[in-house]
Amino acid sequence: MQMKVVLFILMLLGGYAISHAQLDAKDLLRGYIENMSKVSNPEDGKVYYIHMLVNNVYKQETHAIKKVEFKAYMTADQMVVNSNVMQAFGDTADVFTIIPATRQIIQQNGIVIGGNALQRNRLLNMQQDLVENCQVVEQKMLPNEVVMLKLKPAESIAENKKIESLVLYYCQNKAQITKVCIFYDKHSLVKAQEIDYKALDFDASMVLDSTPMVQRILDINGELKEPYRSYTLINQKQ
Secondary structure (H helix, E strand, O other), rough: HHHHHHHHHHHHHHOEEEEEEHHHHHHHHHHHHHHHHHHOOOOOOOOOOOOOEEEEEEEEOOOOEEEEEEEEHHHHOOEEEEEEEEEEEEOOOOEEEEEEEOEEEEEEEEEOOOOOOHHHHHHHHHHHHHOEEEEEEEEEEOOOOOOEEEEEHHHHHHHHHHHHEEEEEEEOOOEEEEEEEEEOOOOEEEEEEEEEEEEEEEEOOOOOOOHHHHHHEEEEEEEOOOOOOOEEEEEEOO
């Protein structure tokens, strides 16, 4: 998995806090999108922490990864991502993605402070279009002060994104979205995706190690350090 894919995933995901009095499905989604923007572009001097579980349900048996647990710390110029399928370490000089299953390490260009504004705005516009063109078809109170909200996107958007419906779980005690389920149509290989937010902190207390990422992975001769000596380094820097 390349780093841009990891960043895209992290950008897409994030809980959203809202006051009880404002509880409205579209308000929740609008705030959800607002936090997507924050995740992709950390505020200077802050450490963002994200912990989430992603469960993919496929229509047919597949070797594709079904469950992924992500834990990530990010600043404006650094990122550390750990999951059960990969690790990633990045700063403004280099991004290294470590894939144990293939014993590969992919080296890519460093983080651009401020990110790709054009790409971010395009994605946000797409998501905002989804929000404004969806309909709340079900709202139900569940145990533990959790509200379930089911939304159906407009037909044109549903066909384009292969999305049949979205279900949000909003915890009133925590005042945030704690889970999102996306159900796909018959044209998608994925039946459903469940995203469970365990933690989202935009002011985490952790201090990230300032050692350049390249020094953690490579020695002075440009060779892989332990425990990565048996890995293959793939340099994709441009």
